[in-house]
Amino acid sequence: MAPLAALSFGRSSSARFGSRTTSFNSPRVLSRRKWLPYSASPSLTSIASILFLSSLAFALYLFAFRRIPATSPEFFFGPGQDCDVFAGSWVPDDTYPLYNSSECPFAERGFNCLANGRTDTGYLRWRWKPSNCDVPRFDAREALSRLRGKRIVFVGDSMSRTQWESLICMLMTGVDDKQSVYEVNGSKISKTIGFLGVRFRGFNLSVEFFRSVFLVQQGLPPKQGPKRVQSTLKLDKLDRMNKRWMDSDVLIFNSGHWWTATKLFDMGCYFQVDGLLRLGLPITAAFKMALETWASWVEMMVNTNRTHVFLRTFEPSHWSDSNQKVCEITQQPTSEAKGDDRSEFGDIITEVVGKMRASVTVLNVTLMGKFRSDAHVGTWSHPASILDCSHWCLPGVPDAWNELLLSSLFANEWRKFGR
Template sequence: MKKLQVVISSSTVSVSLPALAVVAVVLLLTAPRPSFLGRYEPNVASLPSSSSWRSAPTPAVVARVPRDCDIFRGEWVPDNDDGDGGGGAAPYYTNTSCAVIQEHQNCMKYGRPDLEFLRWRWRPERCELPRFDATAFLDLIRGRSLAFVGDSLARNHMQSLMCLLSKVEYPKDVSNTANPEFRTMHYESHNFTITVFWSPYLVTANQSNPAGGLWDLYLDEPDAAWLAGVAGFDYVVVSAANWFTRPSMFYEAGRLVGCHYCLVPGVPDLTLRYSLRVAFRTALRALTAGGAAGFDGTAIVRTLSPTSHFEGGEWNKGGDCRRTRPYAANETRMAALDLDFHTAQVEEFRRAEAASGGVARLLLMDTTAAMLLRPDGHPSRYGHWAHENVTLYNDCVHWCLPGPIDVWNEMLLQMLLFHQPGEFSV
């Protein structure tokens, strides 16, 4: 068996090269229901039982940001801290220390040569963002449950969290379905459950014309794939954006009201901006008090991951993302579709927040500005072996693991600290 040596700082990681066929990134973006966790179960099954792990004692004080610090506005700065006080930048985990990384986001395994993208940290404008504390997170969330609802980026987010937590405990797969798009993992030592629900539009959707790529979106109907499942969860992280770019027919109250790029005579083109806005409105209405989901926990809206990092062409016309450094804050700004989607998501969050009258717990996880600055953090061509004779589009949508996406969970921990009682206050 061949070996590939991947060097990170002063340590060398040896990675086996199994002869596995890699599913094209484009299938994750165009198939009606891609199996984005297809390699998930065997990896988890081979990990140590959680009963063999012991949680570290809860720290007296958990590092947290001041209340007046906006953790979503700031800049990326060089990371010279390995998190253990020894100096020298290093990621929280590698592709050998975490076994639940999706193949297409396993950039280290597939030979990405420029590892500088791992050596940056997010610094908010008025404070320092503490490094992720896996022990503190699991102690904080003990006895609770967290669901991710959305497309493959929701899965990307969930796998980042599991990799970060792997320093303390690995979960047990307790899924009640063989469908790899819906997984439920349980951290036995902390009685913590984490789940992902595949729902790229958040509302009911059917592909009416697979050959032409046309979708039917029922914009006033929450997707049954997650609607019944989230009842009883303590937290639900909702996210979606990328799938709304597909040609779609829009239905409300069972009636065709418009479309996006359907080119059907007599059907008004309301555009994808309309469909995303109404879908978010429907999902948030279902998650607020008295909504259709029967959910009485905290809903967290994560804003979109940028769609604009393709350069040199569109995603299916040679576009790629080969930058090796983050943008500085003054080098780019949110515009075009990213700006329109972000505006709609924030406005619908504010609308739901106002409509709830303070009864429902809604939190905004506004990650877009930080991720807009990281065109260097995507897999690009490194979601497969370079010598493989496969046809793949460069992936500038998902995020390498480890990579910039890990900051989402640094932010999530801080959000939970501000919305939890008791022992974690300073």
């Protein structure tokens, strides 16, 4: 058997970010570092001191940008000792897709491209392959067994809802009695509904979605404000629904797609901090402030010894023009990473999460999506008049996010999670 590879969600300054963070003073982490020996020679004291300080700085750098969690032998495997699961490529695999979206009542019609008239099926038969290891084949029954009694919560925009739908459809393939899986309020999937919760009765498992496109509060503008201000984002206040997120075993957040001038300023929505309007605040600066508010909430309100917190990065779009009116879908993944990845948001996530004391795993799916101009909804939307080069068909790319999500849970936390 090939040597086991360690799963890496290590942070870096560009496209490869992500792992659970830990205090620099953590004995568990420091014990893993190999410090250079200090020279005892009096004549070399100054040189040794410089070398020691340099090695110390380098070790701290490695800790901050490259932490490698422990891995269960049952999961990520391969020839290397280090595996960044977000660096890799899509490989053809005829055992995919993992489910039939037409047989899953929780797959939104707007994402079911085959049902909406797409005739080519090649986009369904690709698997994400990390460069230095393999991700194990998804096993629905094994996953359900490990998730028994858990509560999984997705918080974010429509991309988060797509991942929520994907996970439910993946897990349903392991359920014999499909009627035992139901939405707790009898609600149908809606683009505007604030809460959707699906329960797997036979496994006492809940998979929930909370719509919070900005993560922070959106409300009325202060009195005596300019007429153009119709609403505000309170960057220093988390969404009012946040109390409903805390009592969970897994929390997966995303944001970014609504942080555009079109969805903010053109709609009369501006920023507010400490009750004061910040009309000249750039969108990227506002996003950072909102993310810092979220980070503070996680540190103060979430017990990360119990709750596994994930933050997913921006998913690239592949519009052929800046006005989002031309969408050309390719027949297969591109050989080069292309698309609008809003890299400035990735840099902000790296910076904010890198400063957190709480354990947070960043799911860096940005690069994965940049190859998949074939997997967008395109003209196969519902209704058909909607052109979409942002969202993904189901089955499709979001399934790979969930494969990494579940494998991360079962591998890195296997001694505590689902055992």
